[in-house]
Amino acid sequence: MNQDFEPYYAVIFTSTRTEGDNGYSKMADLMECLAKEQDGFMGIDSAKSEVGITVSYWKTLDAIKNWKQQSDHLQAQQKGVKDWYKWYNVKICKVEREYDFNA
Amino acid sequence: MNQDFEPYYAVIFTSTRTEGDNGYSKMADLMECLAKEQDGFMGIDSAKSEVGITVSYWKTLDAIKNWKQQSDHLQAQQKGVKDWYKWYNVKICKVEREYDFNA
Numbered sequence: 600m601n602q603d604f605e606p607y608y609a610v611i612f613t614s615t616r617t618e619g620d621n622g623y624s625k626m627a628d629l630m631e632c633l634a635k636e637q638d639g640f641m642g643i644d645s646a647k648s649e650v651g652i653t654v655s656y657w658k659t660l661d662a663i664k665n666w667k668q669q670s671d672h673l674q675a676q677q678k679g680v681k682d683w684y685k686w687y688n689v690k691i692c693k694v695e696r697e698y699d700f701n702a
Numbered sequence: 703m704n705q706d707f708e709p710y711y712a713v714i715f716t717s718t719r720t721e722g723d724n725g726y727s728k729m730a731d732l733m734e735c736l737a738k739e740q741d742g743f744m745g746i747d748s749a750k751s752e753v754g755i756t757v758s759y760w761k762t763l764d765a766i767k768n769w770k771q772q773s774d775h776l777q778a779q780q781k782g783v784k785d786w787y788k789w790y791n792v793k794i795c796k797v798e799r800e801y802d803f804n805a
Binding site for chain 2: 609611613617644645646647648649650651652654679680684685686687688689690691692693694695696697698699700701702
């Protein structure tokens with residue numbers, strides 16, 4: 600156990616998409632680029648099967664709030680609700696502990 | 703914002719697999735069935751692209767600990783390190799807030 604572990608935050612975004620791309624992929628790539636420029640951004644993991652799961656990592660709750668309100672991201676959120684998602688769920692989480700395995 | 707929101711826990715498991723199935727899929731299905739029988743299990747989301755992401759949800763940290771130490775799961779963890787994973791990362795998180803969208 601790492602005694603120096605400093606808690607940070609994860610946003611778990613699970614979703615089911617509508618049919619077709621409808622400009623989604625291009626916007627998703629742009630959003631990832633813009634997120635990486637935000638203060639407090641730490642990383643992102645993304646995978647898609649029947650549901651899509653994207654987890655982004657942030658130093659503070661304020662960093663998450665700032666990204667949520669970033670103007671290009673606000674437009675993407677509006678497009679998301681209108682065109683891309685059947686449903687989504689967002690969970691704001693505090694990462695309290697973690698460990699790795701490397702073969 | 704739901705004022706009655708009761709925090710719970712998420713385990714974010716990200717991984718990269720070795721080549722081939724090597725008995726993984728059958729064991730993964732079994733582990734999901736067994737996890738669902740554990741006290742405090744709330745749900746699971748899973749998706750796979752370049753990385754695999756599985757997020758399981760639990761009522762308490764004790765429920766997570768009990769599942770980690772469940773005997774069949776311990777065997778699966780040993781097989782995982784030996785045969786299935788190039789690397790993995792486990793994050794234990796407290797879910798502090800969440801919201802949904804339904805089209």
